[in-house]
Structure formats: structure tokens, C-alpha cells
Amino acid sequence: MSTILKIEHLSHRYSSSWAVRDLNIEINQNGIVGLLGSNGAGKSTTMNIICGVLNQTEGKVLINGFDIREQPEEAKKNIGFLPQTPPLYTDFTIDEYLHYTANLRAMDKSKIKAAVEHVKERCGLSHFSSRLIKNLSGGYRQRVGIAQAVIHKPKLVVLDEPTNGLDPNQLIEARKLIREVAQDHAVLLSSHILSEIRLLCRDVIMIESGRMVFADSMDAFDNYLQPNSMLVTLENMPSESELLAIKGVTKIEMLTSRQARLYYEAGQNINESVVEASMKNNWRLMEISADKTLLDDTFKQLSVQSAG
Numbered sequence: 001m002s003t004i005l006k007i008e009h010l011s012h013r014y015s016s017s018w019a020v021r022d023l024n025i026e027i028n029q030n031g032i033v034g035l036l037g038s039n040g041a042g043k044s045t046t047m048n049i050i051c052g053v054l055n056q057t058e059g060k061v062l063i064n065g066f067d068i069r070e071q072p073e074e075a076k077k078n079i080g081f082l083p084q085t086p087p088l089y090t091d092f093t094i095d096e097y098l099h100y101t102a103n104l105r106a107m108d109k110s111k112i113k114a115a116v117e118h119v120k121e122r123c124g125l126s127h128f129s130s131r132l133i134k135n136l137s138g139g140y141r142q143r144v145g146i147a148q149a150v151i152h153k154p155k156l157v158v159l160d161e162p163t164n165g166l167d168p169n170q171l172i173e174a175r176k177l178i179r180e181v182a183q184d185h186a187v188l189l190s191s192h193i194l195s196e197i198r199l200l201c202r203d204v205i206m207i208e209s210g211r212m213v214f215a216d217s218m219d220a221f222d223n224y225l226q227p228n229s230m231l232v233t234l235e236n237m238p239s240e241s242e243l244l245a246i247k248g249v250t251k252i253e254m255l256t257s258r259q260a261r262l263y264y265e266a267g268q269n270i271n272e273s274v275v276e277a278s279m280k281n282n283w284r285l286m287e288i289s290a291d292k293t294l295l296d297d298t299f300k301q302l303s304v305q306s307a308g
């Protein structure tokens with residue numbers, strides 16, 4: 001079986017400056033892969049190249065084994081794309097628009113009607129079939145955008161910041177739909193919001209200044225960003241020096257009268273030592289948890305580092 005998406009040494013230059021440098025990405029299975037990066041990192045450029053909207057300066061993009069530049073028709077049959085601004089014709093009804101996009105994808109004419117019904121059902125649009133797109137809320141427009149991206153059952157679905165600008169209820173609905181889509185498709189989803197990527201994605205690729213700075217599972221990303229620290233809540237909080245005496249602990253930060261951040265050496269597991277010390281000294285351990293609060297800070301640092 002071919003790899004769904006393979007990107008080799010991809011670089012892109014706009015006039016004089018490079019927006020993407022030597023990207024290598026491979027996606028082999030369904031599920032959501034996050035493309036994370038701050039504004040201007042090169043996410044949209046990468047996605048536009050993957051989807052054949054922009055020709056790269058250097059490198060290769062293969063979709064299901066087809067080169068997007070050399071075999072664009074075959075490659076594009078395997079891609080569904082929702083750009084940052086959904087390509088909606090607002091004077092069309094949902095039905096008209098989905099028939100139109102199915103025809104654009106050169107789908108077998110005899111299968112279009114059933115495909116439109118199926119995708120409307122799947123995206124929760126059936127009850128709005130004959131409503132004009134201009135009369136839909138932002139959340140429903142986004143659903144139509146996703147529907148046009150999956151109507152032809154592509155192997156790869158590319159969603160450029162699909163949850164941007166949605167209100168909290170629309171966000172929940174959009175995430176649910178994207179998760180459902182990812183059960184049958186490989187989804188590449190971009191965002192500059194770390195928490196959004198953490199919520200949705202199995203794997204994450206982080207780019208900054210056009211270069212890849214990380215690519216692995218979300219769990220590995222959390223570990224990578226964890227500066228080896230944990231949060232402990234103790235009812236009887238001891239002194240800093242007593243906490244520092246716990247085996248493996250290298251630094252203490254007192255956060256409140258009952259909570260402290262404990263830093264430890266990479267690769268160490270200090271949970272047991274903390275529990276033991278607490279029991280021995282009657283510190284009354286209430287909670288011990290991985291420290292996720294530093295993630296956003298570290299993300300900012302990472303972004304700055306890679307820009308340098």
C-alpha cells in the first residue's frame with residue numbers, strides 16, 4: 001500500500017524569502033496529524049503546495065503515490081482541501097454547491113446524488129439542503145466547507161485552521177465532525193493554537209520559520225515540552241529544603257501555600273519518592289500531576305528559538 005502523504009525536501013520561496021525549508025513529512029494512516037506553528041510559520045504555504053494550489057520551488061509531494069505536479073489529476077482525486085477561507089459560493093444552496101463541487105472533482109455522474117446525500121447526512125446538513133449558503137451561520141458554513149472536502153472520499157483531507165473564528169458551541173461541533181471524518185480519512189490539520197492541536201491530534205508536526213522543529217506523537221510532544229517538572233499539592237506543605245531533599249528533585253518553585261512545582265532530572269521518575277516522603281513526614285499529599293501549565297510558555301520559547 002502507498003503512503004498517503006509523502007513530502008520530500010520541500011522548500012518554497014516567495015520572491016526573495018524562503019517560506020518553507022526542507023520539509024519532510026510522511027502520513028501512513030487515518031487519524032489527525034496536526035501542523036502546528038505560529039502565524040507566518042509556513043503552514044498555509046505547505047498546505048497549498050500539498051493540494052496543488054501552489055507550485056513548490058524545490059522538493060516533492062506524493063499523494064497516495066502520485067506526484068502532485070507530475071500527476072495532478074490522480075493526486076487530486078485523493079485530496080480534499082478546506083483552505084483558510086472556505087471556497088464557498090454563497091448564492092448557491094447547499095445542494096447546488098455540493099453537486100457543483102462533486103462535478104469539479106470529476107466524480108462518476110451516476111454516483112453524485114448519493115454522495116451528496118451521504119455527505120450532508122454525515123456533516124449534519126440534511127435539514128438545510130435548500131438553504132442559501134449566505135444565510136448559514138459560521139459553524140454551518142464550516143460544515144459545508146468540510147463536506148466539499150470529503151464528498152469524493154479522498155484518502156487525505158487537508159484542513160487549514162478549520163476551527164479558527166468559531167464560537168464555543170460551533171467549536172465543539174466542528175471538532176466532533178473532524179474527529180468523525182478522521183475515522184475514515186487521514187487528516188492534516190493546521191493551527192497556531194497548541195491547545196487545539198492537543199485536543200484533536202494523534203501526531204504533531206511543528207514548523208517555525210518554514211522549518212520542521214518537531215514531528216512525533218502528541219504524547220511525545222508533551223514529554224518533549226515538559227521541562228521535567230510536576231505539580232504537587234500537599235495539605236501540610238513542608239519547607240523548600242525538605243522538598244529539595246526528595247531523591248531526584250533538583251529545584252523547587254513554591255506556587256501557593258499548598259502547591260509547588262518540582263523539577264527533576266531528565267529520565268527520572270520521582271512520583272514514588274514524593275509519595276514516600278509525604279507519607280513518612282505526614283505532608284498529606286492531595287494531588288500529584290504532570291505539569292502541563294508550562295507547555296504554552298515552552299511553545300513560545302520553541303518558536304523564538306527556531307526563528308533565530
Ligand SMILES: Nc1ncnc2c1ncn2[C@@H]1O[C@H](COP(=O)(O)OP(=O)(O)OP(=O)(O)O)[C@@H](O)[C@H]1O
Pocket residue numbers: 014015018019037038039040041042043044045046192
Ligand atoms: N503570496 C505571498 N507572497 C509573499 N510572501 C508570502 C506570501 N504568502 C505567504 N508569504 C509569507 O510566507 C511566510 C509563510 O506564510 P504562511 O501563510 O504559509 O504561514 P502560516 O503558518 O500559514 O501563517 P498564518 O497562520 O498567519 O496563515 C510568511 O512570512 C508570509 O508572510
